[in-house]
Amino acid sequence: MFSLFYGLWKYMFSKTEFHVLILGIDKAGKTTLLEKLKSQFSSIEGLPPDRIVPTVGLNIGRIEVSNSKLVFWDLGGQPGLRTIWEKYYEEAHAVVYVIDAACTSRFEDSKSALEKVLRHEDLQGAPLLILANKQRCFNWQDLPDAVSSEELARYLDLKKLDERVYMFEAVSGYDG
Ligand SMILES: Nc1nc2c(ncn2[C@@H]2O[C@H](COP(=O)(O)OP(=O)(O)O)[C@@H](O)[C@H]2O)c(=O)[nH]1
Ligand SMILES: [Mg+2]
Structure with missing residues (x-):
């Protein structure tokens, strides 16, 4: 009887744990955001x-x-470290993909790295949050050259996104 009630109590009050991967090429601002x-x-x-x-x-x-x-x-997002990412895919529930929205010269690299992430079978169906980082938060402007989340979405032109839950958001990791 005790174990039945204990099980019920645990079920009602335990918190579900989710694993969220923060990915993106180097210097996008992933660690700053996490901290x-x-x-x-x-x-x-x-x-x-x-x-x-x-x-x-x-x-x-x-x-x-x-x-x-x-x-x-x-x-880590340096080219040599991106091969490690997929070791974590199987246990991940969701992905946050961070892009430096002010660094247009690296958009192509960001885009192809993201496309590779999305193609992986272990991440099919995982919800995706794409952050246009170094941009802004509410009315606070970070880097003036940073493109908006809409512009970034247009640039990325991710055909495969239609089938999954996703969201674009403009943020600043400095500001939180
Ligand atoms: N202006 C600005 N710089 C940022 C922001 N987030 C990170 N940075 C800078 O971008 C560089 C790379 O940040 P880091 O978090 O190490 O990137 P990671 O390689 O993706 O983990 C550092 O110089 C950060 O100070 C931000 O929101 N705004
Ligand atoms: Mg980092």
């Missing part, structure tokens, strides 16, 4: 931007929102 998320949504103070170094392995951040625990995996 800001930690500061804003957990008791751990994230690193300030001037103390963040290029990611070689994996950074992990955990936050809790309403009934869910979100575990973020932030991976």
Whole structure:
């Protein structure tokens, strides 16, 4: 009887854990964003931007929102490190793809890396959030050259997106 009630109690009050991959080419601002998320949504103070170094392995951040625990995996985005990304796909529930919206010269690289992510069979159906980073938050303007999320969406022209849950958002990792 005790185990029955204990099981019910655990079921009602346990939080579901989701794994969220933060991907994007190097210098897009992934780690800056993760550290800001930690500061804003957990008791751990994230690193300030001037103390963040290029990611070689994996950074992990955990936050809790309403009934869910979100575990973020932030991976290195240098060309040589992108081959590691797919090792995490099978256990990922969702993907946040970060693009430096002010760096148009690297859009092509960002786009082809994203297309490869979307083609992978282990991520079929995973919801996708594409962030036009270094842009803005509400009325706060970050880099003036950064393109809007609509322009970025037009540029990426991702045909395959129609079949999955996705969203474009303009953000600034500095601002959170
Ligand atoms: N202006 C601006 N710079 C940013 C922002 N986010 C990151 N950066 C800068 O972009 C560079 C790369 O950031 P980092 O988080 O290491 O990128 P990652 O390689 O994708 O993890 C660093 O110099 C950051 O300070 C942002 O929202 N606005
Ligand atoms: Mg990084």
